[in-house]
Amino acid sequence: MDAFYASVELLRYPQLKGLPVVIGGGRRAVDAAIAPGQEALPLGEIPLSQFPLLKDYTGRGVITTATYAARQFGVGSAMGLMKAAKLCPQAIILPVDFPEYGKYSRLFKSVITEIAPVMQDRGVDEVYIDFTEVPGGQREGGRVLARLIQKAIFDATGLTCSVGVAPNKLLAKMASEFNKPNGISVVLEQDLETLIWPLACRKINGIGPKADEKLQALGIKTIGELAAKELHWLVEHFGRATGAWMFEASHGRDDRELSLDSEPVSISRETTFERDLHAVRDKAELSAVFTRLCEQVASDLQRKGYLGKTIGIKLRYDDFKGVTRDQTIDRYIADAASIRRAAGQALKRAPLTQRLRLLGVRVGALIKEDDAKRYSDNKETPHHEQDALLFPDD
DNA sequence: TCTGGGGTCCTAGGACCC
DNA sequence: TCTGGGGTCCTAGGACCC
Numbered sequence: 475m476d477a478f479y480a481s482v483e484l485l486r487y488p489q490l491k492g493l494p495v496v497i498g499g500g501r502r503a504v505d506a507a508i509a510p511g512q513e514a515l516p517l518g519e520i521p522l523s524q525f526p527l528l529k530d531y532t533g534r535g536v537i538t539t540a541t542y543a544a545r546q547f548g549v550g551s552a553m554g555l556m557k558a559a560k561l562c563p564q565a566i567i568l569p570v571d572f573p574e575y576g577k578y579s580r581l582f583k584s585v586i587t588e589i590a591p592v593m594q595d596r597g598v599d600e601v602y603i604d605f606t607e608v609p610g611g612q613r614e615g616g617r618v619l620a621r622l623i624q625k626a627i628f629d630a631t632g633l634t635c636s637v638g639v640a641p642n643k644l645l646a647k648m649a650s651e652f653n654k655p656n657g658i659s660v661v662l663e664q665d666l667e668t669l670i671w672p673l674a675c676r677k678i679n680g681i682g683p684k685a686d687e688k689l690q691a692l693g694i695k696t697i698g699e700l701a702a703k704e705l706h707w708l709v710e711h712f713g714r715a716t717g718a719w720m721f722e723a724s725h726g727r728d729d730r731e732l733s734l735d736s737e738p739v740s741i742s743r744e745t746t747f748e749r750d751l752h753a754v755r756d757k758a759e760l761s762a763v764f765t766r767l768c769e770q771v772a773s774d775l776q777r778k779g780y781l782g783k784t785i786g787i788k789l790r791y792d793d794f795k796g797v798t799r800d801q802t803i804d805r806y807i808a809d810a811a812s813i814r815r816a817a818g819q820a821l822k823r824a825p826l827t828q829r830l831r832l833l834g835v836r837v838g839a840l841i842k843e844d845d846a847k848r849y850s851d852n853k854e855t856p857h858h859e860q861d862a863l864l865f866p867d868d
Numbered sequence: 869t870c871t872g873g874g875g876t877c878c879t880a881g882g883a884c885c886c
Numbered sequence: 887t888c889t890g891g892g893g894t895c896c897t898a899g900g901a902c903c904c
Binding site: 478540551596597598600655679680681682684685774784786796797798799800801802 | 899901
């Protein structure tokens with residue numbers, strides 16, 4: 475989806491169309507910047523002068539999405555808001571409204587599966603679609619179906635998207651970047667040398683800042699230069715698994731299937747404080763946040779129908795360094811009090827002398843609530859070990 | 869001008885078991 | 887006196903992605 479969060483906001487506030495808008499920052503900080511007295515107006519009629527400007531924003535945070543008008547100024551995703559304010563002070567800033575984006579996410583995905591049922595979720599604004607078995611999916615190399623999907627999504631949501639069509643997920647992902655926004659790009663195997671090899675290695679999904687830095691240090695900037703290296707050379711420098719993967723990727727090869735209906739591995743909540751907190755001096759405040767995070771994770775688990783038995787905490791200190799601590803307990807839980815208890819145990823094992831910037835709570839080793847029930851109801855032949863794990867004596 | 873929040877996967881060491 | 891081999895689970899950190 476093109477500039478997804480920002481585009482959803484423009485549906486609510488069409489008066490912002492064409493203007494530089496960034497989404498991000500803490501809700502409290504952004505709300506404080508919104509002038510009072512306009513609450514009764516329909517959203518679409520709120521005058522431009524009432525929207526908060528990036529130059530007035532003082533809180534922490536990064537940009538999650540910028541409109542294309544804002545990108546003209548060099549601001550973009552993951553950029554700190556204070557830095558962005560220097561580049562584009564007149565941009566309007568809006569707080570992130572995840573529930574709203576979730577609604578549109580479910581909507582556009584249901585539009586797709588109506589047309590092409592084999593779809594892999596790749597987060598809130600991205601999917602892989604298998605065109606192979608869709609009637610007409612091969613016409614004009616997939617262009618016809620891509621256009622159909624774009625139109626159906628636009629008609630249902632008013633949102634645009636960009637589509638890459640290719641023989642595998644690796645190439646399709648790269649192709650989707652070629653023609654943004656609202657574009658279609660078809661990449662065939664024979665386009666490898668002309669379209670893929672000139673690109674920076676960083677364009678490969680899976681090569682991030684660290685791997686790219688290492689590649690550059692070895693004199694490799696483009697995918698073509700990567701493809702010119704021999705397998706054993708890559709294995710020497712990056713290890714067996716990564717080296718082999720890089721070799722295949724540089725040649726445009728990728729045999730991964732679409733993974734459908736995957737189960738979550740962990741569920742977590744974390745928050746960055748408005749100011750750094752000290753474990754002793756700000757104990758009350760910290761404790762309240764900690765409890766709230768546990769309650770939120772518990773509520774997420776229950777709503778989604780999962781239990782977990784590995785409870786973890788995450789800390790980030792004022793120097794931005796972080797630690798995690800895990801605690802696996804002998805039963806599966808989803809209630810706030812039990813999570814808080816286990817997370818408290820984990821927290822005790824972390825250094826707490828330095829000021830804290832972030833606190834997070836995570837529950838992993840998940841099982842579906844239904845499966846836990848089935849064991850306890852003895853409707854299936856239970857293993858005694860599983861009984862003991864799920865419902866120990868204490 | 870410091871750098872969000874929600875995830876997945878991989879690696880590596882140690883405990884523990886047979 | 888100088889100690890195996892295989893497997894699983896747990897923990898911590900880190901890279902990466904949306």
